Amino acid sequence: MAKPTLRTKLCDILGIEYPVVLAGMGGVSRHKLVAAVSEAGGLGIVGAATMGPDEMREEIRKIRELTDKPFGVDILLPTMGSIPQTPGTAMGGPAEDEEKEIPRNWRDMLPAPQREFAATLRRKFDLPDVEPEYPTPSGRRERPVFGPGFTRSQIDTILEEKVPVFASGLGNPAPYVEEFHAAGVKVIALVGNVKNARRVAEGGTDVVVAQGAEAGGHTGRVGTMALVPQVVDAVAPTPVLAAGGIGDGRGLAAALCLGAVGVWVGTAFLVSLEAAWDETLKQRILAASEEDTRVTRIYSGKPMRNINNPLIEAWEEGGVRTLPFPFQGAVIQEVTYAAQQAGRKELGMNPAGQISGMFDEQRPAKEILAEIVDQAAEIIQRLPADVPAVTS
Numbered sequence: 001m002a003k004p005t006l007r008t009k010l011c012d013i014l015g016i017e018y019p020v021v022l023a024g025m026g027g028v029s030r031h032k033l034v035a036a037v038s039e040a041g042g043l044g045i046v047g048a049a050t051m052g053p054d055e056m057r058e059e060i061r062k063i064r065e066l067t068d069k070p071f072g073v074d075i076l077l078p079t080m081g082s083i084p085q086t087p088g089t090a091m092g093g094p095a096e097d098e099e100k101e102i103p104r105n106w107r108d109m110l111p112a113p114q115r116e117f118a119a120t121l122r123r124k125f126d127l128p129d130v131e132p133e134y135p136t137p138s139g140r141r142e143r144p145v146f147g148p149g150f151t152r153s154q155i156d157t158i159l160e161e162k163v164p165v166f167a168s169g170l171g172n173p174a175p176y177v178e179e180f181h182a183a184g185v186k187v188i189a190l191v192g193n194v195k196n197a198r199r200v201a202e203g204g205t206d207v208v209v210a211q212g213a214e215a216g217g218h219t220g221r222v223g224t225m226a227l228v229p230q231v232v233d234a235v236a237p238t239p240v241l242a243a244g245g246i247g248d249g250r251g252l253a254a255a256l257c258l259g260a261v262g263v264w265v266g267t268a269f270l271v272s273l274e275a276a277w278d279e280t281l282k283q284r285i286l287a288a289s290e291e292d293t294r295v296t297r298i299y300s301g302k303p304m305r306n307i308n309n310p311l312i313e314a315w316e317e318g319g320v321r322t323l324p325f326p327f328q329g330a331v332i333q334e335v336t337y338a339a340q341q342a343g344r345k346e347l348g349m350n351p352a353g354q355i356s357g358m359f360d361e362q363r364p365a366k367e368i369l370a371e372i373v374d375q376a377a378e379i380i381q382r383l384p385a386d387v388p389a390v391t392s
């Protein structure tokens with residue numbers, strides 16, 4: 001069968017063959033998956049939120065060994081209000097804060113009710129009382145901390161390595177758009193509502209991703225079906241990608257009908273063979289139905305859609321107030337670290353979207369992408385015949 005042609009404006013903007021973008025998923029979208037998607041004609045995006053410059057550079061170089069096609073790097077841009085004053089969070093590790101003395105007892109400064117509840121949960125699930133390895137100023141365990149210095153070092157690396165596409169999964173890239181454009185880098189920004197879509201578009205973002213609540217990982221409150229057309233209208237003529245719940249060509253065709261120029265796909269590629277994700281966690285996603293995910297703040301303090309598990313249930317039912325990002329991550333680390341040490345992976349974070357129920361096997365990313373494109377092309381071609389009221 002001849003290869004289908006399914007080009008949109010996005011393909012010209014990004015220099016790609018098909019309007020399918022791999023979501024920059026932290027810990028998942030690494031060089032093998034990114035290169036596989038780009039090589040197959042889509043755009044692979046590295047999930048680099050927690051990567052410092054050295055790790056990011058290494059990933060970028062490995063991608064270039066596997067493909068000469070365009071690709072992107074996704075990071076999270078913290079707003080000033082969300083910069084942690086305390087280390088040891090899901091995103092933590094100071095770049096410019098490195099010189100500051102961090103009190104050794106900083107964990108004791110977290111509120112008692114949450115700390116005590118976390119300890120209760122650790123006992124409830126028979127988990128060992130182990131001291132998590134926290135990042136320290138001297139860096140016993142090297143983990144980056146979200147902050148302006150860290151973000152700057154990530155952006156400098158993207159510019160130095162001449163990465164073709166920059167994506168922000170959080171925050172407004174406006175302050176950096178000029179320098180990215182001067183270097184020929186295209187800018188993509190993820191949003192979950194119309195207000196933020198307007199902000200990033202006014203800031204000069206080239207492509208806005210409207211991510212609906214169905215999505216895996218950190219997510220908003222508005223469903224994809226309602227969000228995409230409203231974002232399309234709000235930011236026109238800036239092109240929009242649809243994200244959240246897109247698993248096959250029906251999703252891509254629907255996104256195009258909603259006015260999007262393509263799709264940003266996470267969960268469908270999370271279960272690909274090339275995804276750098278733990279095998280047990282992948283199997284849980286493959287076994288999940290559409291009802292097996294739940295939005296919870298337990299792991300990061302921000303709403304995140306995960307495969308549901310007994311720890312999430314216990315936290316949500318416990319009635320203890322969830323702390324804001326990044327402090328909640330620091331509190332729950334006592335439980336998740338112990339669970340990890342005990343091999344109880346089912347209690348850990350496993351972000352995935354409602355579309356999880358659609359997948360029951362791991363396949364090569366190339367095959368997933370080809371199926372999305374072929375099916376969408378077929379639907380669009382046969383649409384007049386399938387809607388007789390229009391043709392008659």
Ligand SMILES: Cc1cc2nc3c(=O)[nH]c(=O)nc-3n(C[C@H](O)[C@H](O)[C@H](O)COP(=O)(O)O)c2cc1C
Pocket residue numbers: 023024025026028047048049074075168169170190211214215216217218243244245246264265266267268270350351352353354355
């Ligand atoms: C495991 C996982 C990790 C994610 N990590 C990130 C991230 O680091 N940065 C980001 O911008 N989005 C992240 N996301 C959200 C995705 O970019 C994307 O918006 C979402 O997966 C789309 O919805 P879908 O999963 O229904 O396809 C993550 C999603 C998942 C499932």
